[in-house]
Amino acid sequence: MAKVFVVEDNPTIIKTIRTELAKWKHTIITVKDWDHVADEVEEADPDLILFDITLPTFDGFYWISAVRQITKAPIIVISAADIDSNIMHAIASGADDYIMKPFSTAVLLAKIQALLRRSQEPGNVDNLNWDTNDLNSLTNELTTPKGSVQLSPTESALLGVLITHLNQTVTKEQLLEWLWQGGKFLNDNTLNVNISRLRSKLATVNLNDNLRTERGIGYRLVTRHAK
Template identity: 70%
Template sequence: MTKIFVVEDNLAIIQMVQDALTKWKYEVVTVHDWDHVDDEVVAADPDLILFDITLPTFDGFYWIHAVRKHCQAPIIVISAADIDNNIMRAIALGADDYIMKPFSTTVLLAKIQALLRRQESDERELKWDDNHFNALTNQLTNSAGTVALSPTEGALLAILINHLNHTVEKQSLLEWLWQGGKFLNENTLNVNISRLRTKLSTVNLDDHLRTERGVGYRLVNDHES
């Protein structure tokens, strides 16, 4: 059974989400100890996480950062105020999508299903040169080591691998990754590209990700680097 971890302290919202998700046969897990949210999430090993921003102890940004150190499950942020700043900051920390309060469970379910479907539909392994990317675990491996990517970073890399040595336009990436979400613009994409480039640098691949100014991005192989 697909497991969804809900990091939310509003009991009414928790109940609404739980009722909606259980109807679709999702298992719902919630927080018991607000001082150890990251430990609970990691122990639960969920397929997807819903994160509110305003929480009893540390805020959602703190916990997203802590969780991302050990868990690469897709994260949907629930936000009520100052949406642009919240979303940009959450995505920089590793979130994959957002939903605004108040929200309908129909929209929430659509977002959950889209993220889960995106993971399931990816090819298991993509290769270029001596680099191996597992689209199920979001791990990139080569002779320099292994690095774990977030689901969005992984989806972004998969698109670039499938268009190796060809520039992918920014708008195309936005459409493929987030269906052109209203608040997910070029700045959001730039943040994810920056995070992906930082992780690529840990396995000596940062110079393989090129920025074509005003157009988009291009992943190149060893012959083009």
């Protein structure tokens, strides 16, 4: 059973989400004060957050950025806004996935369950290493000689896959299959933006050159002296 915080002002959509997630014994929390969304999320300490974009006060992009500063919980954006024009903005703000209104509750549930598994059941290996760098898959923190970097659950999962396939090219299709249930409900931009966001964080500790793009194929994480 998980605690899901729903940042949505449409009572019909809230009721739909509540009814569906109740079948799986998930607890649903909603916003009480639209001027203090981030404070309420921090107090609730949810396992996952659902975010609309159009909200009564600041928009979802603003609140996603604010919430991402205080929690590592996975974030799914639910919006009627055009997916192509907004998905990159949403993910750059800190979201992990995206779904369009009107949405299928089965698709929403699949996304929720996938992100919960990824964030709560990281597997038997808590720490993954390459060169002198260490990724803690429980806390999603990357520790390097140049400092530490806090990753989102999706960024951590991406890096974890690349570490376990060090110096090997991992195709986009493989990443979609392993991290997003084959990408059946996913816009391709999600993978590209998450890779870009991961590369930006690696750049803060001088590791961005270690993440290589194999054009038209996929991505490869390399060791310090690899060509």
